[in-house]
Amino acid sequence: MTLVVAFIGITRPPVWTDEAATISAADRGVSAFVDLVSTIDIVHGLYYLLMMPWIDVFGSSPLSIRTPSALVLTAGAFIAVRLTMRYAHVEAPDRAVTAGLAAGVLFAVLPGLAWMGQEARPYPFGTVCALLAWWSYERWLRTHEDRWLILLVVAHLLAIYFTLYAAMAVPLYVLRALGHGRRTALKATGAAAALGAGTLPLVLTAVPQQGQVSWISTTPLSMLQGMAAKQFFIGYGLSDGPWFEPVRVIAVILACLTLVLVLLGMVLGPLRRTQAWLWSWIAFPALVLLVVRLVGGQFYEARFLAFTAPALVVLLALVTTVCIRRRAVGLVTLGVVVVLCVPAVIGQHERTKNNSDYRSAYALLERADTIYFLDAGSRAIVTAYPQQTPAKDPMLLESPEESGSLYGRNRLLDVALQGSPSGTTAVVTQRADREGQGDNHDAVVDRFVSTGCTVQASLEDAYNRSTLLECPAP
Structure with a gap:
């Protein structure tokens, strides 16, 4: 039974x-x-x-x-x-x-x-x-x-x-x-x-x-x-x-x-x-x-x-x-x-376990060509539900294997944000009330919008915030 x-x-x-x-x-x-x-x-x-x-x-x-x-x-x-x-x-x-x-x-x-x-x-x-x-x-x-x-x-x-x-x-x-x-x-x-x-x-x-x-x-x-x-x-x-x-x-x-x-x-x-x-x-x-x-x-x-x-x-x-x-x-x-x-x-x-809906987050992120994981821990989403074609990850400095961590190590935000995004782009952060870069989420989205990107969709659960944008070609 x-x-x-x-x-x-x-x-x-x-x-x-x-x-x-x-x-x-x-x-x-x-x-x-x-x-x-x-x-x-x-x-x-x-x-x-x-x-x-x-x-x-x-x-x-x-x-x-x-x-x-x-x-x-x-x-x-x-x-x-x-x-x-x-x-x-x-x-x-x-x-x-x-x-x-x-x-x-x-x-x-x-x-x-x-x-x-x-x-x-x-x-x-x-x-x-x-x-x-x-x-x-x-x-x-x-x-x-x-x-x-x-x-x-x-x-x-x-x-x-x-x-x-x-x-x-x-x-x-x-x-x-x-x-x-x-x-x-x-x-x-x-x-x-x-x-x-x-x-x-x-x-x-x-x-x-x-x-x-x-x-x-x-x-x-x-x-x-x-x-x-x-x-x-x-x-x-x-x-x-x-x-x-x-x-x-x-x-x-x-x-x-x-x-x-x-x-x-x-x-x-x-x-x-x-x-x-x-x-x-x-x-x-x-x-x-x-x-x-x-x-x-x-x-x-x-x-x-x-x-x-x-x-x-x-x-x-x-x-x-x-x-x-x-x-x-x-x-x-x-x-x-x-x-x-x-x-x-x-x-x-x-x-959804502890209000953590990674399946819905994946449904949003799978459309992205580039994903900015402002917190390394947010990569748990694509770890749980891997993309068929992995998106570009400008924030990633060291992989999980290289860094001896679960989700890798990020590079400095200012370094990752050099240049303008193009194509379907996502910004993902841990919630602002959790430890991490949650407070930077809106600032990064606003920065991308100022370069001509438009917000297509957004999602928030107990752990992460995700925003999908469509950005102009370079």
Whole structure:
């Protein structure tokens, strides 16, 4: 079911800024790739490395770059189902299959997971690796076979290299192991130490690049609101369109309903320890980021904690199928949760991600013979949707490969503007309220108009401004 939901309308949302970064980073040689991640996006380096051969073989169309995410997320659904059935079997063997089916449905439609199946970014990879580590941990606690502990370390280390924030879940392994005897606790501590050592090179490289998240600006209240509603019940990227306002209301209802169900599950009694373990996966990373925010740090973004969403899936599946003894009541409750999740999933399939409509921008720019990208980052548009015949790019000084960057390095504006434009010409900038040359957009357009160019069309979205002009022949 997860695969079906992921592939329905998978090409409908336009490729957006972060996905363009995936294309740019993965569509280059190994040497240029090393140069790139040494200065930017090291936290996504493993994902880019995996996408390099994929793009070489299958190209960089929206379907191609999003298919790996859909496939990997589907594998995660299988692991979540197996975990749920294992937990349910302890208390109610006769309901294990029902619990597994519930988990499969919830995994497919929970907005906090569904968005990842249509996103060419590393988050589903990190989520599934964290799930595999979690499953290995359960096997190790039950069998005490060291091979499962080794698999845990490998899987969770991969999760961290796909999603750095997954490192916040590592202490949970040690805390739970404390209740299983001294020997088990010592082995879990050793595994945690191995994970710490394995993560250290990534952290040391990522620290100088932490300016990449400097754009994050949240208050403790907005963080709590995001953690309660957006993170799980809206999903990332849905911020406009006809579905957005209804989904915001529904997300609050779902958050309240989930809180009631969690409390009900604890009161009713079965699987209290399991529920506490599942809740710790959700609450502990959120609490860490909230404390960091209270002392002045800014590191919370809903998608960064996407790896915690499977814990909510398993928790809701167990409460509705095992903890609620009346089967009919539990299934009806499950049905209500599923139905309330559907509008957000539909909205995700219809959306322009974060109001970034690169497809429409490309439709305008493909007519241009010359494009003045006043900000290097605006080249993400033609990275996402390459022109059949690349336009002249007077602003480009060094290509992405030469500059070790995602979109190249620009020359000085005055140098690029020497002479008069001719033919169909476009001016593209990042929005004036974003970091860049947005304030120069009108000045450059006015300068071209003064030489005889006429404005043919313009477009503005959350990230870029584009203006198309027709200029006289020289």
